Amino acid sequence: MARVYNFSAGPATMPLPVLEEIQAELLDYKGSGMCVMEMSHRSKVFQQIVDEAEADIRELMGIPDNYKVLFIQGGATLQFSMIPMNLCKNGVFDYIVTGAWSKKAATEAKKFGKVNVIASSEDRNYSYIPDCSDLPIDDDADYVYICENETIHGTTYRDLPNTKGKILVADQSSMFLSKPCNVSDYGIIYGGVQKNIGPAGLSIVIIREDLIREDIDPKTPVYMRYDTHANNGSMYNTPNCWAIYVCGKVFKYLKKLGGLEAMNEINKKKAKVLYDFLDSSKMFNGTVDKEFRSLMNVPFVTESAEKDAAVVAATKAAGFDNLKGHKSVGGLRASIYNAMPQEGVEALVEFLKKYEEEN
Numbered sequence: 001m002a003r004v005y006n007f008s009a010g011p012a013t014m015p016l017p018v019l020e021e022i023q024a025e026l027l028d029y030k031g032s033g034m035c036v037m038e039m040s041h042r043s044k045v046f047q048q049i050v051d052e053a054e055a056d057i058r059e060l061m062g063i064p065d066n067y068k069v070l071f072i073q074g075g076a077t078l079q080f081s082m083i084p085m086n087l088c089k090n091g092v093f094d095y096i097v098t099g100a101w102s103k104k105a106a107t108e109a110k111k112f113g114k115v116n117v118i119a120s121s122e123d124r125n126y127s128y129i130p131d132c133s134d135l136p137i138d139d140d141a142d143y144v145y146i147c148e149n150e151t152i153h154g155t156t157y158r159d160l161p162n163t164k165g166k167i168l169v170a171d172q173s174s175m176f177l178s179k180p181c182n183v184s185d186y187g188i189i190y191g192g193v194q195k196n197i198g199p200a201g202l203s204i205v206i207i208r209e210d211l212i213r214e215d216i217d218p219k220t221p222v223y224m225r226y227d228t229h230a231n232n233g234s235m236y237n238t239p240n241c242w243a244i245y246v247c248g249k250v251f252k253y254l255k256k257l258g259g260l261e262a263m264n265e266i267n268k269k270k271a272k273v274l275y276d277f278l279d280s281s282k283m284f285n286g287t288v289d290k291e292f293r294s295l296m297n298v299p300f301v302t303e304s305a306e307k308d309a310a311v312v313a314a315t316k317a318a319g320f321d322n323l324k325g326h327k328s329v330g331g332l333r334a335s336i337y338n339a340m341p342q343e344g345v346e347a348l349v350e351f352l353k354k355y356e357e358e359n
């Protein structure tokens, strides 16, 4: 067995101890005589898996009792439509567009109402977060939307926007559980889990109870109503049982590491190794303004696309996989999520240093 250091943006690397536990339980989950993939979602043994997963994420994030935790399929992308469909009262939605994912979300929301882009960093290819302290929030805005960590562009918010009392909705897909989060600052926090938690095919939606409404457009498909999921313990239909099980394991693993405060310290230390290198390198340059650099996704470039490609090929040959940058930014991107060990980043930096010396 030869595992590589996998810098994929998603689906992404998983903690090895979690994979090993899953392997050990694969054929016979805790004496049930079957694999979790083979189990009825209505069984007692699976119900316990869901209940523990919910309890553990509640504990990790300190989720208040007036918030529901929903496990929904359709990826983060389905939430781009579910959010405006379920939160629509006045039909006015304020979006802060800081990269590809918030742009996609804003485009989708236009189908359901009037979208105001109240701030954008498109002028410099989304390499920073605009000042959000005094934005022209619409009096009628049903919510203010952000993507808190832009996976492709590698930016993150230092301070949440001042929403002037409006509900804040945040896509946390690529930063979920990477640091402490004050849930009550938000109306909805959601994310696909395949970046920083578990396998693809599941989104976790943390939603304040008063935002789960019954008086929405009656034509809303049943699966796309938050009340459907909330009233049925996320099991109106068959959920992504496997992903819920694996995420539950990751929650327990994060608790064992010391929770989100500890994770944040680990992540800061890890990202510093890479950013310090980029700041000292002549060959490689980070693409994001320093104060808005993500701890999770680190895009960087050389002086040319040819050189970028050569570096990507060299890293791959040396056991560092998935470092090719997204086409809209170019260059390279190292996604260094919770599950990427410090040694992986240190080894990559050693490699890039040597590469720079020799080329």
Ligand SMILES: *Cc1c(COP(=O)(O)O)cnc(C)c1O
Pocket (backbone or CB within 6 Å): 010, 074, 075, 076, 077, 078, 101, 147, 149, 150, 151, 171, 172, 173, 174, 192, 195
């Ligand atoms: C990957 C990603 C998405 C899309 O997720 P899917 O689960 O593929 O729909 C949305 N937002 C962010 C920030 C992402 O990183």
